[in-house]
Amino acid sequence: MSAASELDRLISIMVRLRDPETGCPWDKVQTHATIAPFAIEEAYEVMDAIARNDDQALPDELGDLLLQVVYQARIGEEEGRFDFATIAKTIADKMVRRHPHVFGDAALDPDLWERNKAAERASKSEYGALAGIAPALPALIRAEKIGKRASRVGFDWGTPEEVIDKIGEELEEVRAELPEASRDRLEDEIGDVLFTVANLARKLGLDPEACLRRGNDKFTRRFQAMEHNLARTGKSLADQKLETMEALWQQVKRELAAEQPS
Incomplete structure (x- = not known):
């Protein structure tokens, strides 16, 4: 058994499943959009298996996640836009480009990764410190990423204690809204509390998720x-x-x- 042969087999299975005449009725009608949520679900199941140190479940969950990539690649190929090889080449080229100290003769530069990412975002006309943070990310993860990006340009609290003080301020603003109980205002103020708590975790070197x-x-x-x-x-x-x-x-x-x- 080789990785290449098994990957080819998986891609062939997806071709059969998507066949307009003989494929699975459910699989052949799916689109990029309809199966996208499953990728998020499968990624979290991978995380759960890792958290439980479950070496039996992990290969199975990683397989489910890989299937989502193969699925999206097949839809792209059917539409004549890209295929699995395009996906693999794109990420391989990116890894080589971002690691010249491994694949070239450059010295290790700790800041090169972020500079390369910034250049790639600029090439897509994505400018600014917060560019490229996907709105579809789970809100807690997105909050941590936003805070980290803002911190890179110096917009951050100095100490965790200052963040705790800010949480207290935000909670008082929630309290002030309670007599009126405006759903919109409460949602806004509680969002501020959660955003600040996520950044407290970041300041402490913890993953808020x-x-x-x-x-x-x-x-x-x-x-x-x-x-x-x-x-x-x-x-x-x-x-x-x-x-x-x-x-x-x-x-x-x-x-x-x-x-x-x-």
Whole structure:
């Protein structure tokens, strides 16, 4: 088995699936736009397998992600615009161009990557420090990228403590909107809070998306532990008063903390 032969096989399978006469009814009617969301979903499943150190699931999830590239390439080829070879050549050329210290005789230049990216954006008539940040990125990831780009030109907080102070200011602005409860204004102000929190993570050298995933996982473990504890006595959370649920929450926090390795 070789990578090249298996890739050729996968591309051939996609040709069969997209055949107008004998292909799969679902596959052959898809477009760039209709299958685009699946690429995002598959990328997150790859991230999940990596986070779980699941070496059995990872090849499968990476295969699902590769399929999305092959799928898009086939649609492009059918429309006479590009094919898989075009995609592979484009990224290969880009990697060689961005690594002259590896593929040429240039000395290592830590700033070369960003200069090359800036030049590539300029060639596409994308100018400015924030050019090229895709609007379709998940909002938390986009916030971190925007903050990082702004920081490169000196528009940034000096210390994490200053960002924390700014979060406090933004929360007060949310509080000020509460009496009126304008949906539009609340959305705007809460957006400011989330943007600033994302940049606090960046200032601390953390990935805000990873931080939120960790928070989601922690809440899920605690909530499910509450449900499990009640189910053993034939009860459910929906039947409990808020005070009881808070007491149960504190209990499972202690129990789960005790299970953590010291």
